[in-house]
Every structure is written in structure tokens, then in C-alpha cells.
Amino acid sequence: MQHLRANLLLSSIICIVIGAMLIISRETLAISIGAPISLCGLVMFVWGMSLQSRELGWSEEKIAKWAPSTGEMTDAGRIMYRVDTTLDEPYKSTILCGSCGEVTSVDGKRPKHFTCPSCENELWEEE
Numbered sequence: 001m002q003h004l005r006a007n008l009l010l011s012s013i014i015c016i017v018i019g020a021m022l023i024i025s026r027e028t029l030a031i032s033i034g035a036p037i038s039l040c041g042l043v044m045f046v047w048g049m050s051l052q053s054r055e056l057g058w059s060e061e062k063i064a065k066w067a068p069s070t071g072e073m074t075d076a077g078r079i080m081y082r083v084d085t086t087l088d089e090p091y092k093s094t095i096l097c098g099s100c101g102e103v104t105s106v107d108g109k110r111p112k113h114f115t116c117p118s119c120e121n122e123l124w125e126e127e
Helices: 004-024 028-050 060-065
Strands: 081-085 092-099 103-107 114-115 122-125
Touching: 004 028
Parallel strands: none
Antiparallel strands: 081 092, 092 103, 114 122
8 A cells, every 4th residue: 555654643643633522512422423433433543643754755876876768759830849857956957859869968957959859850959
């Protein structure tokens, strides 16, 4: 199961709050329903806190090696392209040319102008 710890903690808080609301109402039936709900919430909270957090994120090496898949993109009245730039330093940009499917890697953020080295089409030029 994915996110078991987060689901248990969220469910336990909801059970504790609902049980507390029923207990505070001071009605006989509500107290007999609210107490088991609160106890169940406490058990789920302890269970959730005892689990190890296994975040299955990407390692820095995997992030550094990532590149978009190659492939041509359909023209929509002009040459299509895709630019992916990392958010953290060191900045790296990958540019996918839509007409030939070539992926080019550039150090730094998105360049001001770019011409595909494979098909020599100008993809963009900022003024």
C-alpha cells in the first residue's frame, strides 16, 4: 500500500476529532459511540507514528541523468519544441526538437536563442 503512514495519521486525527465531538455532546448514546472511535483513533495514531517513512523519491544521481524521451512532435503551424530546466543548481536544460526528435543538453538555464544542431532549424529567438 502506498502512503500507509500518511493515511493512518490522517485517519487517526479524523477519528479522534469525531470521537471528541461526540463525547463533548454529553449524551449517553453519543458517549458510548464516541469513546471507541477516539480509542481507535489513538491506536491508529500510535501505529502510524511507529511506521518508518519510506519516501521513494528520486536520488540526485537519477535526477542528474534524466532526459526526455526522443521522438518527433506534430507540427502545429510551426516547429514544436520542448525545454526542460532543472530547478536547483547546477542548472541544466534539455531541449527536444519536434521536427527531428533530437535531444540536446545545455548547461545553464534556457538560452536566449537556440538552433537545433541536428536539423539546423531555429526553434526560438528572444528579442
